[in-house]
Amino acid sequence: MRTQTALQVVGRGAATVIECPVPVPSQLDVLVRISAVALNPIDSKLLYGAITPPIPTRLGCDFAGVIEVVGESVTRDLKIGDRVAGMVQGGNTLRPDDGAFAESVVAPAHAIIKLPDVVPFEQGAALATPVFIAALYLFKVLGLPWPDHTGISVLSTQVLIYGGGTATGAMAIQLAKLAGLHVITTCSRQSSDLVLRCGANAVFDYNDIDWAKKVRTATKDHLAYVIDCISNEASAASCAIAIGTPGGKYLSCTVRGPEIARNNIVTLKPVGFTVLGREFTIGSDERRFAVVEADGEFVQAFIPITERLLKEGKISVFPIECHYGLIRIPEGLQALYQGQIRGVRLVYRL
Numbered sequence: 001m002r003t004q005t006a007l008q009v010v011g012r013g014a015a016t017v018i019e020c021p022v023p024v025p026s027q028l029d030v031l032v033r034i035s036a037v038a039l040n041p042i043d044s045k046l047l048y049g050a051i052t053p054p055i056p057t058r059l060g061c062d063f064a065g066v067i068e069v070v071g072e073s074v075t076r077d078l079k080i081g082d083r084v085a086g087m088v089q090g091g092n093t094l095r096p097d098d099g100a101f102a103e104s105v106v107a108p109a110h111a112i113i114k115l116p117d118v119v120p121f122e123q124g125a126a127l128a129t130p131v132f133i134a135a136l137y138l139f140k141v142l143g144l145p146w147p148d149h150t151g152i153s154v155l156s157t158q159v160l161i162y163g164g165g166t167a168t169g170a171m172a173i174q175l176a177k178l179a180g181l182h183v184i185t186t187c188s189r190q191s192s193d194l195v196l197r198c199g200a201n202a203v204f205d206y207n208d209i210d211w212a213k214k215v216r217t218a219t220k221d222h223l224a225y226v227i228d229c230i231s232n233e234a235s236a237a238s239c240a241i242a243i244g245t246p247g248g249k250y251l252s253c254t255v256r257g258p259e260i261a262r263n264n265i266v267t268l269k270p271v272g273f274t275v276l277g278r279e280f281t282i283g284s285d286e287r288r289f290a291v292v293e294a295d296g297e298f299v300q301a302f303i304p305i306t307e308r309l310l311k312e313g314k315i316s317v318f319p320i321e322c323h324y325g326l327i328r329i330p331e332g333l334q335a336l337y338q339g340q341i342r343g344v345r346l347v348y349r350l
Helices: 041-048 128-141 167-178 189-198 211-218 233-242 272-276 293-311 326-337
Strands: 003-011 014-021 029-038 062-070 083-087 104-108 112-114 158-162 182-187 202-205 225-228 248-252 265-268 280-282 285-289 320-324 345-349
Touching: 003 326, 014 326, 029 083, 041 326, 062 104, 062 128, 083 104, 083 128, 112 293, 128 167, 128 272, 128 293, 158 167, 158 233, 167 182, 167 189, 182 189, 182 211, 189 202, 202 211, 211 233, 225 233, 233 248, 272 280, 272 293, 320 326, 326 345
Parallel strands: 158 182, 158 225, 182 202, 225 248, 248 265, 320 345
Antiparallel strands: 003 014, 029 062, 029 104, 029 345, 062 083, 083 112, 280 285
16 A cells, blocks of 8 residues: 555644555546645644534645546646646535645646646646636636637626735636626735736725725716625725725635625625535535536536636736745644734645
C-alpha cells in the first residue's frame, strides 16, 4: 500500500502531520500529486474558529499538481501527467480525507482545470476556488451573461462587488468585466490599484461612511445586482442602501450571512461547495447539504472558458506569498484567522 503525509486536524487549534494511505479515486475522479496548495479563510475558521470538525479531518480546498490516475468513467480530456489545478472540500465530516493539505488528493474530474505551461503551480494553486465561486455566483445564481455571451450589449447592466480586494472579489471583477458588465466595487485604499487592474469601472472606499449613497447616485438609483464578499451585518446594511429603489438581488458569500429586510430585495445564500457534486457538511455544522447536480454541470461547462481565458492571459490569480511544507500551514492559518494577512494569498509548496 502506498502511503503519503497529510495534515490532519485533531481539535480546535490542533493539527498534526500524519502518515496515511494514498487515496484511491472513484470512476469519476482523478488522483493528483500535489505540488502547491493555497489557504482559504474557511480553512482558518475550521481550524481556529467555532466550527472545528468534531472528528479528525483533513482541511484544504485549493491545490495544483500533476494527474497520476484518471478514473475509468472520466469522459473529459484528462490524462496522466497533465498539469492541473482544482478544488476539493476540506472539513467535510462525510468525507474526512478529502482535504487538499496532503501530498496527494482525489478530486472530481469535472472540477479540474488544465494549467498552461506558463502558469506555475504556485499561482495555479490559488485559482480554482475563486474562479469557480465567482463564476457560479455571477452567471448561475444571479443569472448574468457569461464572458462568451452573444447578442445585445450588456454595458448598461451594473453589478456591485463588495470586497473587491478579496480573492473571490478580484476574480468576480475580472469575469464580470469580461462579460461586458459595468463593474462597481468597494475596497480599502490599499487595494484600489489591484481592483482597477482587474477592470473595475468605479471604486469606492468602504471606510467612507457615505459610500453606499454615492454608489446609489452614481448608478442613478438602478443598481440591481450585488455580491457581498464580506457578508456581515455592516456590509449587508450598506449594500441595501446602494441597491436602487426598484430593488434587486443581494448575494451573501456565507451561508450564515445576514438577510436584507427590504421586501423588493431577494437575499441569496448559495454555498460554493455544491459545484463539487458531493453531499457535504461544513465542520461542526450538523446540516447536510445535498448534491446540486446543476451546479456541478455549470462548473464543468465553465472550465473550457476558464482555460481559454488563462491561456489568453485575460484572467490572473490574486497576488500570492509563497512558503514551504505541510508543517508550516497551521501558523499560516492562524495568521489568516487573526486578520494578519491582507492583499495576498498564502501558498505552500509541497
